[in-house]
Amino acid sequence: MTDDEWLTIEQASKLSGYHAEYLRIIVRAGKLTAHKFGSVWAISKKSLLSYLKAAEKADDKRHGPKVIKK
Numbered sequence: 001m002t003d004d005e006w007l008t009i010e011q012a013s014k015l016s017g018y019h020a021e022y023l024r025i026i027v028r029a030g031k032l033t034a035h036k037f038g039s040v041w042a043i044s045k046k047s048l049l050s051y052l053k054a055a056e057k058a059d060d061k062r063h064g065p066k067v068i069k070k
Contacts, residue, residue, distance in 0.1 A: 006042035016052055
């Protein structure tokens with residue numbers, strides 16, 4: 001285990017803009033680093049930020065978080 005900061009699914013959802021269930025899907029797909037602490041799953045903040053950066057650069061914008069324009 002690294003010295004990385006860990007986020008609960010709910011914290012990661014707020015930070016990323018992704019729905020919690022979508023985060024669970026990409027964790028199961030191995031696209032994010034996650035670890036179970038007792039009964040709570042946590043996502044590596046470093047891996048989440050890396051995933052967000054890659055999704056932002058992708059041509060397929062369907063994989064980015066929903067952005068509401070005002």
